[in-house]
């Protein structure tokens with residue numbers, strides 16, 4: 001298959017590009033490099049520098065590449081920033097996705113795999129969370145993803161555009177080998193921050209609240225390794241291409257959760273010294289427990305994650321950060 005990966009220079013996109021190539025597919029990347037890194041795109045993969053907000057550039061890329069399917073990762077992802085700058089998030093995530101959908105409809109109505117998020121559920125009592133749980137995003141970021149999901153469903157209904165929507169839980173880790181990994185410009189994710197703290201780039205870890213209704217009082221999340229998530233994209237795009245699915249939405253998680261304290265404990269073990277940590281007030285908008293019910297993707301796509309051990313997951317993140325303490329391009 002020939003694939004166009006929009007946002008393929010980012011964290012999850014670049015891991016997926018590698019897994020797609022490993023599965024024998026031909027790949028081109030379309031990315032504006034605002035948060036992606038050219039260094040994350042492997043040699044032999046064409047990098048088209050373009051922006052979904054420039055509708056002509058994505059049309060030209062589809063016409064030039066003639067892909068069999070498109071995978072769409074390109075989005076801004078910071079919940080806090082989305083609340084301060086909603087226009088930026090609606091424009092980039094919703095208008096950008098609309099431009100892509102219109103270009104697909106007009107030029108090449110091939111299947112689409114879309115990156116969505118557990119943030120579309122908001123706070124929920126469901127444990128674990130099935131795909132048909134109520135959708136009540138609490139941030140502009142989550143809302144922008146839900147709006148895009150709804151646009152995709154409407155394009156499917158009206159124009160037959162096949163799709164798979166993947167709702168990611170907490171993505172973490174790095175490809176074993178340490179060549180690529182998480183390198184966000186603004187750091188908010190727990191495991192990345194803990195690794196940077198272990199490297200001495202931050203003084204201490206803050207634990208955002210220990211009075212949640214969970215066994216140790218800290219928030220519980222379903223951590224999914226980025227390489228397993230990349231495999232989920234390969235499974236999704238192959239099922240679409242083979243006609244085994246036309247329209248499906250899946251949670252991508254493991255169905256088990258770890259608390260903030262458990263994650264920091266695993267980082268201590270991997271790094272070999274205890275991180276300094278300090279209790280801080282709750283962070284606004286953090287639900288106590290977000291754990292996926294992944295049974296649908298397991299049953300329908302055969303999703304079977306390989307990274308189930310928290311220490312192993314953290315080890316891959318640590319190997320990447322230790323080898324690249326300043327992300328891409330600086331060692």
Ligand code: UFG
Nearest residue numbers: 117118119169170188189190193206207208219260283286
């Ligand atoms: N946390 C800390 N200290 C830190 C950083 C995080 O205690 O320095 C806590 C958070 O409060 C939260 C947990 O660690 O309880 C995980 O936080 P992350 O920021 O790593 O991840 P989130 O669960 O907030 O968000 C992630 C993605 C979002 C996505 C969401 C869906 O970053 O894009 O999962 O579940 F929407």
